[in-house]
Amino acid sequence: MALLTVTGLGVAIGNVTPLDGISFEARKGEILGLVGESGSGKSLTALAVMGLLGRIGGRVTTGSILFDGQELTILAEPAFRRLRGKRIALISQNPMTxxxxxxxxxxxxxxxxxxxxxxxxxxxxxxxxxxxxxxxxxxxxxxxxxxxxxxxxxxxxxxxxxxxxxxDPDLIIADEPTTALDVTIQAQIIQIIVDLVRDRGLALLLITHDMGVVAQACDRVVVLYAGRVAEMNTTQAIFAAPRHPYTASLIACIPAHDQPEGTLLGIPGTVPGVLNYPPGCRFHPRCARAIDVCHAEVPVLQTLTAGSVACYLQGVPA
Amino acid sequence: MTPLVSLKGLTRDFASGSGFLKPRRVMRAVDDVTLDIPRGSVTGVVGESGCGKSTLGRLVLRLLAATSGSVTYDGADIGSLPPAALRAMRRNMQMVFQDPYSAIDPRYTIGRAVMEPYQVQRIAVLDPKARLAELMAMVGLNPGLAASxxxxxxxxQKQRVGIARALALNPAFLVLDEPTASLDVSIQAQIIGLLEGLQRDLGLTYLFISHDLSLVRYFCDRVVVMYLGRVVEVLPQARATPRHPYARALMNSHFEPDPARRKTVQMLRGVIPSPFNLPPGCAFAARCPAATALCQTDRPALVTGTDGHQIACHHPQG
Amino acid sequence: MSALRFLWGVARTPRGAVSAAVLVLVILCALFAPWLAPYDYAIQNLPGANTSPNAAHWMGTDEFGRDLMSRIIHGARTSLSVAITAIGISVVAGMTLGAMAGYFGGIFDRVVTAVVDLTWSFPEILIALLLIAIIGTGTESIIIAIAIAYLAQFTRLTRAQVMALRSETYVEATVNLGAGHAHVIFRHLLPNAITPVIVAGMLATGDAIILEATLGFFGLGAQPPTPSWGAMMSSGTAQIFIAPWIILFPGAAIAVTVIAINLFGDALIDALDIRNRLREV
Known part of the structure; x- marks a missing residue:
């Protein structure tokens, strides 16, 4: 059963809209990975769920965040304060601060x-x-x-x-919990977090940019790009057959075991800032497979038999 | 063929706390490193924070003076060069820095920063505009950014500027000090791809410093593993299987982007010793699963095998 | 030039506009005193002594019958030229010492820091008085005394800036290109360190005006008949119950000028966003 259901979430800061149409579910005993490059909206999504958007001058404009049957977008701050720390806990990026x-x-x-x-x-x-x-x-x-x-x-x-x-929270949000740590320590912390979620039947939202960590730890994955969901699926399916070209490129950024030299390519360009979101599919300027319609029309997130994807190339073989 | 760069017994101490009423404590950041860097090769140095890998890079370029030992570049001992000769020597050996955000003077335009090497070395460039455009194109930057x-x-983009600056004087040798550690994975892959291409096209020799063993194994010809200032293992081929328990732990800490290859992370017990107070034996003994009484008391020497594989361990694995 | 455009931007904020207007007025007085002043500042008229403000003498006359307004306008020249020259010397010397101490470190740094810390623990006025006792009175003497009194401040500030900047990667990168000390100091460290020092210098100019007035009040500054705001106040103390305007107007001139300088400096600090860098001292 879903503990946290986010549907069509839109977030505005001032008069820009860095996030729109974010939808996903987090279930008990499951690790949900929220992945994307910096600027994709991962941390902003976490802030929205924690009810902390006000701290950075942001607000929820559309959609709903349902936590254990309770609508969080309309929850008053005193009630939210009782929820935070008690039922929803945050592990932040930098243990030093x-x-x-x-x-x-x-x-x-x-x-x-x-x-x-x-x-x-x-x-x-x-x-x-x-x-x-x-x-x-x-x-x-x-x-x-x-x-x-x-x-x-x-x-x-x-x-x-x-x-x-x-x-004893039900939902833990871990925002890049290991990026500030050394490699060997990083691996151990991930292992500890995974064991914990399994033992206690918690729901964990693991925010990371590292597809290696996703493959190691997550049950399901939400891939964000420039404030929208690009693809969502089980970890097995997303690595076996990524449907969105962005997902495929992200996976290809990590040198795999025995990857031949000269084959690590990266993704050209950078994530656009919120003021420069391109029309159509926001990934199209960096996408090697973009077709005409990608430049003009926003692809909808379609739910398929397993998982969902927002891409016009769905069904077109690579 | 003689190696391009040769390190012999390179050692560097840092003193701390020599203040009022505070005893002077000495920390050995780099301890007795002997290493040849062959022409046209990529040598990787891998280790965690505090292992001395960045200090080693600075000693090689004599940005720091060695406490003892020597660095020979193309037959010349750079430790004994007078200041003017050392400055001239710097044309041959350059560095790409970890933090591209602070590697360019904020008051300099990109064009001025890329051309600064010629100003510093008092080299007259016949057609500065053409050279600038050429350098920027070489690292994949739009020459239109020169005025930014x-x-x-x-x-x-900043890291590309850093690379262009390093290449301006046509050096033969580059120290790459974690050039992608502060970048997103997609950008990391771009930069590694660029560095691979430049090495091939210009016949450069690299010393690549990183905390990421998988990246080093992908990118380098040879791997040097450091732990607390000492070389613990040298792999003659980057993809050879490490035999030192610490190198094994490092490898085990990398998560493959493939859920079918999930790992069980072995917990390293014990604490990392203080670099001010290293144990008499092996520095890794306190955390090592294979450690015996011998490891606590006797420091293992770096022994070279027939295949050029070097290892400093009483109980090598495998 | 972008610096001028920036100053213009600051002058268009409410605080900046008021203070800039006052400062421009004071500077104009200083520059064009002989043309702006209605009377000669030195001509005495004993029968007309201690006249209260009236249509002929807007600020009245002093105990020798000299026109107070003319003396205040000329006094602006003395005050500003002494303060600006002294602080200018102090800033240049302090930046040189601070940059060298911060960059080279070692024994030189320890000596500079020790001397700076020592002078830092005494009020500027005490240092200035001590120096005047040694080198004698007069305009040049108080310029030197004020310059040395404020030296510690600029040395400390520059040293702190340079020490912070020295560990920036771009400095190491430039050394790695083969740059010598002069290139690193003059092309990278000082251009990046200069802004807070200039602003601190501007604020110190306000303090220096007060210090100059204080020294003038004790009769240690510009010698009569050269008008100085401090000396005018000093001579006004004797007439304070007969002719209070003699002490009031020069006092007001000092207060208005110093407040304007501080306000403008404050607006600059906010516009440049360097409050933290000034606090490092």
């Missing part, structure tokens, strides 16, 4: 469960230590009294994850 |  440098890390985790679950101080501490152990933080009891600067980047990110889990 | 300022360009 997500922690308060002058508060002991244990106290920072305790605070979440004391606030949202009303636990007593000793109960919260016991819970935090338990969580830290589940996240394979060695010597959790000692580290509970440590300050953030005493920890490595990977450990700090585990603390941020522990904070996200402290109130 | 860096803030008007995308990250990928």
């Amino acid at each position: 997500s922690l308060d440098p002058i508060v002991r890390i244990g106290a920072q985790i305790d605070q979440v469960s004391r606030l949202h679950l009303g636990l007593s101080k000793p109960a919260a501490k016991a819970r935090s230590i338990d969580l830290m152990q589940q996240l394979r933080i060695p010597d959790a009891e000692t580290l509970h009294g440590a300050y953030p600067h005493q920890l490595s980047g990977g450990m700090k990110q585990r603390i941020v994850i522990a904070m996200a889990l402290a109130a | 300022y860096p803030h008007q360009l995308s990250g990928g």
